[in-house]
Amino acid sequence: MEKKNRRLTLWNIASFWILCFFVLFVLYPLLLVLYKSVMDPVSGAVTAEYFIRFFTKRFYWETMLHSMEVTAFSTLLAALLGMPMAYLMRSVRIRGSGMLNILIVISYLSPPFIGAYAWIQLLGRSGVITSFLNELFQTAFDGVYGFAGIVLVFALQSFPLIYIFVSGALKNFDNSLNEAAESLGCSRFHRMWRILVPLILPTLLASSMLVFMRVFADFGTPMLIGEGFKTMPVLVYTAFMGEVGGDDGFAAAVCVIMITLTILMFFAQRYLANRNTYTMSPLKPILPERARGLRNFLAHGIVYLVTGLAILPQAVVLYTSFLASNGGQVFTGGYALQSYAATLFAKDNHVIWNTYYLGIVAIAIVLVLGVLVAYLSVRKKNIVNNALDTLTMFPFLIPGSVLGISFLFAFNSPPIVLSGTALILMIAFAIRRMPYTVRSSVTALGQISPSIEEAAISLGASDFTTFRKVTLPVMMPGVLAGAIMSWVTIISELSSSIILYTTNNQTLTVSIYTEVVRGNYGNASAYATILTLTSILSLLLFFRLTGRRDISN
Amino acid sequence: MSVSIDIDHVVKRYGQNTVVKGLSAKIRAGEFFTLLGPSGCGKTTLLRMIIGFHSVEEGEIRVNGKRINDVPTDQRNMGMVFQNYAIFPHMSVKDNVAFGLRMRKMSEAKIQTEVDHILKVVKIDHLKERMPAELSGGQQQRVALARAIVIQPEVLLMDEPLSNLDAKLRVEMRNAIKNIQRQIHITTVYVTHDQEEALAVSDRLAVMNNGVIQQIGTPQQIYKRPSNVFVAGFIxxxxxxxxxxxxxxxxxxxxxxxxxxxxxxxxxxxxxxxxxxxxxxxxxxxxxxxxxxxxxxxxxxxxxxxxxxxxxxxxxxxxxxxxxxxxxxxxxxxxxxxxxxxxxxxxxxxxxxxxxxxxxxxxxxxxxx
The missing domain is CATH 2.40.50.140 (Nucleic acid-binding proteins)
Known part of the structure; x- marks a missing residue:
């Protein structure tokens, strides 16, 4: 074994180059962020000035509190919505549950800030519902902005993630445990609290962590609906892109603080989840049963209401995209296709092409590197490959805007100039999605017994041929399924692309965002509809390829 | 103390599919009664009807002459040992066994003594503090058994409890089960597809096929004088x-x-x-x-x-x-x-x-x- 590793095999060459790639595109930019956060650019001396500025001015440190508040509340609410939804859908027979399931997933696939601007149209200052309520009750309700607005958008947009995970856990839940408890005299209510909830807890924590990361790092939503209520990603963006000339050092310091917080959260979750992980042998899954009377009525009511609220922004966007307008910010009444004409068929509009092109190249990079890293870290364990495994997980903890800024720090000036190119966006997307594909490939590999590889080798196949002809084909279905989901998240990526894009390689999400900021909701909605359509088609492709009806494992 | 179970022309349907076709059997107080048959013959379905996980479409199940068709499972006072043991993975051995007693609002002091006693009976008192993941298959089996019998159920039900164990352990555990059942003298219904196991543990057994009982008798009767060609071929x-x-x-x-x-x-x-x-x-x-x-x-x-x-x-x-x-x-x-x-x-x-x-x-x- 030892001897093998010293030889210059194809695998060793592969690990070397992949390691170089990650050192260049993950480690180097991050170290640069760290460096800039403590370095005075003029004198070249080490300084704590930026951190001091952050923690002494209320305007700055308040953003941290805001971020924590928003994240905590949104995650909690998402869990409180997602868990019962998953339980109801798994245990009670709900009419149209297949369709509801798809709607919930779709509502999750769209970027959160689309929810923000849709809710502004409904509950904003001049929103449809706001006006209606104000007229009805003669009040002067000013719409949901700030904390309430952000939490509303995030909770409704994120609960599907918890729903998907918990639903997956419930699918693997062994119902004999419930039956055993029942036979021992345990009532339905007690079974839920003493058996189901404790066993679902690790999954709940893991999915809450994902929601936490997503909400904490999201830039678009607080930017649009937050108004005076600023969060850290907004601060980073304005500090870096500030009209009075960006303040690199301060932005870097805020980045460092953000990364520190996510790392702390990550380890807290790890610690909690590791203490309570159980493996179950699901002999009898929970089957949805027909409920009667009030129970049935309540179950249907809750499920339909929550799904309706979740999908409402998409409906608003779809509706708005067909409204006639004066070509700008004012809707003139009636319906027209002009928003599509202005976006889809406008001259020199490469937005859709850009999105697909950048996304597909990024996914290709993710697939090749992700599968290789997984293979190396599982089957060819050594120090280099362990380091590789850890390094690829880093981006999971790095908010998108931080990654974007770190890339500009690193690749804006020689020796490597990439800023403004399509390549920098592709690499940023690839790096950001890498952890998910590595994890799903590791899982797929874990289900392949090494003995089938040994069999191939014993029959005369070389190491590399075995990988190509045996291992890869077997693990591919699982990996591809994961890749489709990564693709969907790549095309809805905003927080890094808003920092890295130029007008030549503008994507759909960036276009939606800029149109919203300009107040052109018609065009924004047309773009958003195209994006949603792409997500739906990808989702259908996913279901088709995997033969599954849900997207959890 | 022990109860008898009358299964009286019970029927179970799933849509058009009748899986239990009007079965009758009288299970005597305190006996070890086995339902034996090939997979899909309806034996597990019948067992689950007795404990109440499945509804009874037609016919009656009576315990000591009292109809129990509509009594909810958690009030039937029957212990069950599941095929995969269904040990609560988040509770220690002690807490698993105590679960049913806690549901019965027994005092903690009393629970302690009951649990200690039953763990001695099934010979795993030294594993009291362990978590299920640290137990072997046979040990988990004993926990499942202890958990089911510590509540002093009127009936003990076992659904293929030995099918996940290796051959040697299977023989050891079936003897243990038989001995413990003798010791506490509890009416037991046992489901298996393994005829050797059925012959070894049962006082009497019912051979089932296609939702119909082919023969009920002692192991000797069934082996020596099978009542039809199916039983002769199966046993x-x-x-x-x-x-x-x-x-x-x-x-x-x-x-x-x-x-x-x-x-x-x-x-x-x-x-x-x-x-x-x-x-x-x-x-x-x-x-x-x-x-x-x-x-x-x-x-x-x-x-x-x-x-x-x-x-x-x-x-x-x-x-x-x-x-x-x-x-x-x-x-x-x-x-x-x-x-x-x-x-x-x-x-x-x-x-x-x-x-x-x-x-x-x-x-x-x-x-x-």
Missing amino acids: GLSNFVQAKLTRAGDRFALIFPSGWHLPISTIRKDAQDEDVVVSVRPEEFVIAPAGEDGIPAVIVSSVFLGLATHYFLKTAQGQELEVIQYEGEGNHLSDGTKIALRMKADRINVFHAQSQESMIEGDGDGEKE
Whole structure:
């Protein structure tokens, strides 16, 4: 074994180059962020000035509190919505549950800030519902902005993630445990609290962590609906892109603080989840049963209401995209296709092409590197490959805007100039999605017994041929399924692309965002509809390829 | 203290599919009763109807004469051991076992003593503080058993509890289960597809097929006098040979295709001349030298197992048969040896060729459905 590793095999060459790639595109930019956060650019001396500025001015440190508040509340609410939804859908027979399931997933696939601007149209200052309520009750309700607005958008947009995970856990839940408890005299209510909830807890924590990361790092939503209520990603963006000339050092310091917080959260979750992980042998899954009377009525009511609220922004966007307008910010009444004409068929509009092109190249990079890293870290364990495994997980903890800024720090000036190119966006997307594909490939590999590889080798196949002809084909279905989901998240990526894009390689999400900021909701909605359509088609492709009806494992 | 269970014409349907077709059985107080049958025969469904996980579509289940069809499971006071044990993975051994007692609002002090006592009974008191993931299959099995019996249920139900264990442990655990059941004297219904296991543990068993009980009886009755061809084929090893039954006055004889004539005295008195299927266990054959009275056959191969030798024979008619000869019953016969095959007339079973039902007298020992 030892001897093998010293030889210059194809695998060793592969690990070397992949390691170089990650050192260049993950480690180097991050170290640069760290460096800039403590370095005075003029004198070249080490300084704590930026951190001091952050923690002494209320305007700055308040953003941290805001971020924590928003994240905590949104995650909690998402869990409180997602868990019962998953339980109801798994245990009670709900009419149209297949369709509801798809709607919930779709509502999750769209970027959160689309929810923000849709809710502004409904509950904003001049929103449809706001006006209606104000007229009805003669009040002067000013719409949901700030904390309430952000939490509303995030909770409704994120609960599907918890729903998907918990639903997956419930699918693997062994119902004999419930039956055993029942036979021992345990009532339905007690079974839920003493058996189901404790066993679902690790999954709940893991999915809450994902929601936490997503909400904490999201830039678009607080930017649009937050108004005076600023969060850290907004601060980073304005500090870096500030009209009075960006303040690199301060932005870097805020980045460092953000990364520190996510790392702390990550380890807290790890610690909690590791203490309570159980493996179950699901002999009898929970089957949805027909409920009667009030129970049935309540179950249907809750499920339909929550799904309706979740999908409402998409409906608003779809509706708005067909409204006639004066070509700008004012809707003139009636319906027209002009928003599509202005976006889809406008001259020199490469937005859709850009999105697909950048996304597909990024996914290709993710697939090749992700599968290789997984293979190396599982089957060819050594120090280099362990380091590789850890390094690829880093981006999971790095908010998108931080990654974007770190890339500009690193690749804006020689020796490597990439800023403004399509390549920098592709690499940023690839790096950001890498952890998910590595994890799903590791899982797929874990289900392949090494003995089938040994069999191939014993029959005369070389190491590399075995990988190509045996291992890869077997693990591919699982990996591809994961890749489709990564693709969907790549095309809805905003927080890094808003920092890295130029007008030549503008994507759909960036276009939606800029149109919203300009107040052109018609065009924004047309773009958003195209994006949603792409997500739906990808989702259908996913279901088709995997033969599954849900997207959890 | 022990209760009896009356299963009275119960029916279970899933849509158009009837999986339990009007079953009746009386399970006596304190007995170890086994439901045995191939997979899909409805035995687990029946068990789950007894505990209440499945509704009863028609018919009644009575415990000590009281109808329980509509009593919810958590109020039935029946303990169950599941195929995969269903140990709560987030609770220690102690807490798993105490779970049912806590549900019964027993005082913690009392729970402690009860748990300690039962863990001694199932011999895992040294594992009290362990988590389920740290236990072996056999130990988990004992936890599941302790958890089910500590609540002093009226009935203990077990659904293929040994199927996840390896062969050696399976034998060890089935003896343990049997001993513990004797000790606490609790009415037990046990489901298995393993006939050896069923014969080993049961006071009585019901052989099921296609949602119908084929025969109920003690292991001895079922092995020695199966009531139909299915039971004869399912329990133990049987060779089936076509023959004709002839009656001359009160005397019966079997005439085999080779022309061999075997007088038999165990046939029901009302039987007439019939086509029959004779079922012969390998140990119910007698090997005689070629040319003597019997079915002419030739030895194709043999397996020597120490205690006995298994011979695989072929008759002149081309039928293949398996015969056991115990050590000391005769010399070893090499492949190709011609022999004459006789049967122990008092032990073989005779079935009506058409109805497949037994024609042996006194087959009423086991109650039939």
